[in-house]
Amino acid sequence: MLRxxxxxxxxxxxxxxxxxxxxxxxxxxHALMGPNGTGKSTLSKVILNNxxxxxEKGNIYFEGEDITNLSTDKIAxxxxxxSNQLPCEIDGVTTADFxxxxxxxxxxxxxxxxxxxxxxxxxxxxxxxxxxxxxxINKGFSGGEKKKNEILQMKVLxxxxxILDEIDSGLDVDSLKIVGENVTNYLKEHKxxxxxxxxxxxxxxEYIKPxxxxxxxxxxxxxxxxxxxxxxxxKKGYDTYKNNSASIVSE
Amino acid sequence: MNKIVLEExxxxxxxxxxxxxxKNENNDxxxxxxxxxxxxxxxxxxxxxxxxxxxxxxxNSNLTINIFDAxxxxxxxxxxxxxxxxxxxxxxxxxxxxxxxxYIVNVYHNSKNTHSKTNLHGLAxxxxxxxxxxxxxxRNGSTKxxxxxxxxxxxxxDNNSKIEPNLYxxxxxxxxxxxxxxxxxxxEELFYLNSRGLDNKSSYNLLxxxxxxxxxxxxDEDKVKLKNIIEKYWG
Numbered sequence: 001m002l003r004x005x006x007x008x009x010x011x012x013x014x015x016x017x018x019x020x021x022x023x024x025x026x027x028x029x030h031a032l033m034g035p036n037g038t039g040k041s042t043l044s045k046v047i048l049n050n051x052x053x054x055x056e057k058g059n060i061y062f063e064g065e066d067i068t069n070l071s072t073d074k075i076a077x078x079x080x081x082x083s084n085q086l087p088c089e090i091d092g093v094t095t096a097d098f099x100x101x102x103x104x105x106x107x108x109x110x111x112x113x114x115x116x117x118x119x120x121x122x123x124x125x126x127x128x129x130x131x132x133x134x135x136x137i138n139k140g141f142s143g144g145e146k147k148k149n150e151i152l153q154m155k156v157l158x159x160x161x162x163i164l165d166e167i168d169s170g171l172d173v174d175s176l177k178i179v180g181e182n183v184t185n186y187l188k189e190h191k192x193x194x195x196x197x198x199x200x201x202x203x204x205x206e207y208i209k210p211x212x213x214x215x216x217x218x219x220x221x222x223x224x225x226x227x228x229x230x231x232x233x234x235k236k237g238y239d240t241y242k243n244n245s246a247s248i249v250s251e
Numbered sequence: 252m253n254k255i256v257l258e259e260x261x262x263x264x265x266x267x268x269x270x271x272x273x274k275n276e277n278n279d280x281x282x283x284x285x286x287x288x289x290x291x292x293x294x295x296x297x298x299x300x301x302x303x304x305x306x307x308x309x310x311n312s313n314l315t316i317n318i319f320d321a322x323x324x325x326x327x328x329x330x331x332x333x334x335x336x337x338x339x340x341x342x343x344x345x346x347x348x349x350x351x352x353x354y355i356v357n358v359y360h361n362s363k364n365t366h367s368k369t370n371l372h373g374l375a376x377x378x379x380x381x382x383x384x385x386x387x388x389x390r391n392g393s394t395k396x397x398x399x400x401x402x403x404x405x406x407x408x409d410n411n412s413k414i415e416p417n418l419y420x421x422x423x424x425x426x427x428x429x430x431x432x433x434x435x436x437x438x439e440e441l442f443y444l445n446s447r448g449l450d451n452k453s454s455y456n457l458l459x460x461x462x463x464x465x466x467x468x469x470x471d472e473d474k475v476k477l478k479n480i481i482e483k484y485w486g
Contacts, residue, residue: 048446052438072445073454082446088439092461101457102447136465137443153447 001026001194002047002080002161007058009039009046009219016042018219020058024161029187029195031205031230034216035238040198041085044165048072048082062161077106079160083150083167085198090137095149098137099156106157122155125185127178143170151182162195168204180207202230217241284308286335293469294318295477301326310335310362316342317467321480323350330357333365342369345463347484348379348412355384360425364395370466373404374459375412376484384415387429391421400429405436405462436462459485 002024009017016039024030034040046053047060049072060068067075090098096119103110123130126148138146147167154162164183168176184207187193197208205213205227213229214221215238222241223229280302284290286309299322308314312335318327325348331340346352358367373381387398398420404412416429436458444454464477 045442048442050442052442071450072442073448073450076446076448084443088437088443090440090443090458090461092463092465093444093457094461098444098447098449098457101453102444102449105450105453106448136461157447 001028001063002196003061004043004047005059005061007046007060008056009042010054010056011042011052015056016053016219017046020220022214022221024194024196026192026194028212029197029208029210031197031199031210031213032216032221033199033202033213033230033233034241035200038217039219040216041165044082044085044163044196044198047080047163048075073105080163081154081157081159081161082163083147083154083165085166085169087138087146087150089139089141091139093137094135095133095137095152099133099153102153102157118156119152122152125155125182126152128152144172144175147171147179148175151179155182155186158190160190160193162193163198164195164204164208165198166200167197168199168201176204177207180204183208202227202234205230215241279303279305281305282307284312284314286310286312288312288314290314291468292316293473294320295473295480296320296325297322297480299324303328304330306331306340308333308335308338308340310337312338314338314340315468316340316344317469318342318344319463319467319477319480320344320346320352321349321484322346322352325352325354327353328355330359331367332359332361333367334361335365336362337364338362339366340368341468342367342371343466343468344370345372345467346374346381347463347481348373348375348381349484350379351382352380353382355386357386358388358398360387360389360393360396360398362393365393366397368399368401370401371403372401372463372466373412374463374485375404375406375408375410378408378410380410381412383413384417385429386417386419387427388419389422389425389427393422394424396422396425398425398427400431402429402431403462404433405459406433407435456482456485 004020004022007017007020032040042053059066062078100115103115128148138149147170167179171179210227213225213227215223306314333340356369369385371383371385375381381404383402385400385402387400389396389398400416402414402416404414406412412433414431414433416431418427418429420427441454460478460481464474
């Protein structure tokens with residue numbers, strides 16, 4: 001479904017991703033783990049073609065199509081969704097208004113009734129205050145509320161490929177459970193949907209079980225394994241991989 | 252409490268209620284807001300305009316002013332005297348400058364426990380300009396008063412827009428704050444909206460409507476009216 005081949009990315013002349021490769025098939029859940037500053041969040045934004053980052057070399061394919069240089073909105077319309085690590089606040093634009101506009105652009109002429117039904121159901125599933133969707137996007141929201149608002153958007157827009165960038169940061173235990181269960185239920189209802197979970201810790205992986213776990217340091221994947229690899233990292237940390245100059249090692 | 256909505260179309264003032272108005276050949280307009288009144292004053296303007304407003308607000312009153320300009324040349328000088336205790340004023344002023352818009356706002360807190368919030372938002376299209384001078388005064392003895400200024404100009408190209416936010420505070424027991432920003436919409440905001448499938452046109456529409464109208468305390472019908480005006484110049 002998503003394939004990244006020999007990708008090199010830099011920002012302000014500094015190389016962040018170096019010969020990055022990954023292949024995620026339909027219905028698979030992949031976890032990408034690594035220490036701070038290794039390029040995980042950069043990768044998530046580069047997939048959506050954030051212009052802040054310069055792609056020096058390499059390609060990104062989605063469902064066989066080269067989307068490397070497609071505009072962000074067109075990539076999103078193809079069904080790729082990014083749940084941001086630090087969702088931005090937008091003054092004056094309410095979540096409800098913007099989601100309805102987004103849904104109308106994706107599926108033409110969505111009736112107000114269908115939209116309200118869909119968003120209210122998502123609000124209830126996430127145990128959110130319904131007033132929040134009529135406030136400016138993420139303005140004055142706590143860290144946990146912002147993350148729930150991302151998952152709310154995911155549920156309304158129904159993407160085929162989901163990137164969860166540190167969805168677990170800023171969430172308390174109860175909220176983590178709610179978010180984890182909502183993503184898991186979504187995947188049960190959308191069996192072909194694939195997920196890339198970017199995280200430091202295996203905590204979120206207890207709720208969203210990965211098929212593959214990748215360890216990333218220095219801008220590339222250094223090791224690939226299953227859920228046990230996440231538990232190994234929890235015990236031993238990332239030091240073993242930091243000095244490993246080898247490229248992909250699969251188990 | 253009387254709740255009165257006043258509307259001005261072009262320069263004709265339509266009034267109801269007991270307000271006292273003087274308008275002279277210099278386009279000076281004076282409003283005295285009586286004790287215990289709640290007044291909403293709306294101006295939606297698409298004509299070149301030069302007008303000087305003075306609002307005198309007496310005790311226990313609330314005044315909300317919503318002014319929207321989309322015109323080539325606008326000059327507004329707005330003075331608000333919060334004279335009576337326990338009174339509040341909200342001024343929401345938004346504009347799309349099609350050439351040169353100038354605003355001078357003076358808010359005087361002349362009594363105890365008075366509150367003001369001024370939201371002055373301008374959108375300068377092409378190479379058009381906006382000048383905002385927002386002066387807030389808290390007189391000595393006006394204890395427990397609060398004053399908040401939010402001044403922003405979004406420029407779509409480079410131009411000579413300017414904001415002068417000034418606070419003149421002569422009383423310790425008060426809270427006063429101001430913010431001023433001139434620049435473009437944040438690239439990260441645009442990316443966020445794009446990443447949900449909105450193209451640049453739809454994203455800017457949302458950002459501009461939100462920026463200019465979010466604070467306005469007006470009916471849904473009036474919001475639609477203003478959105479249509481915005482679309483005419485931006486969309």
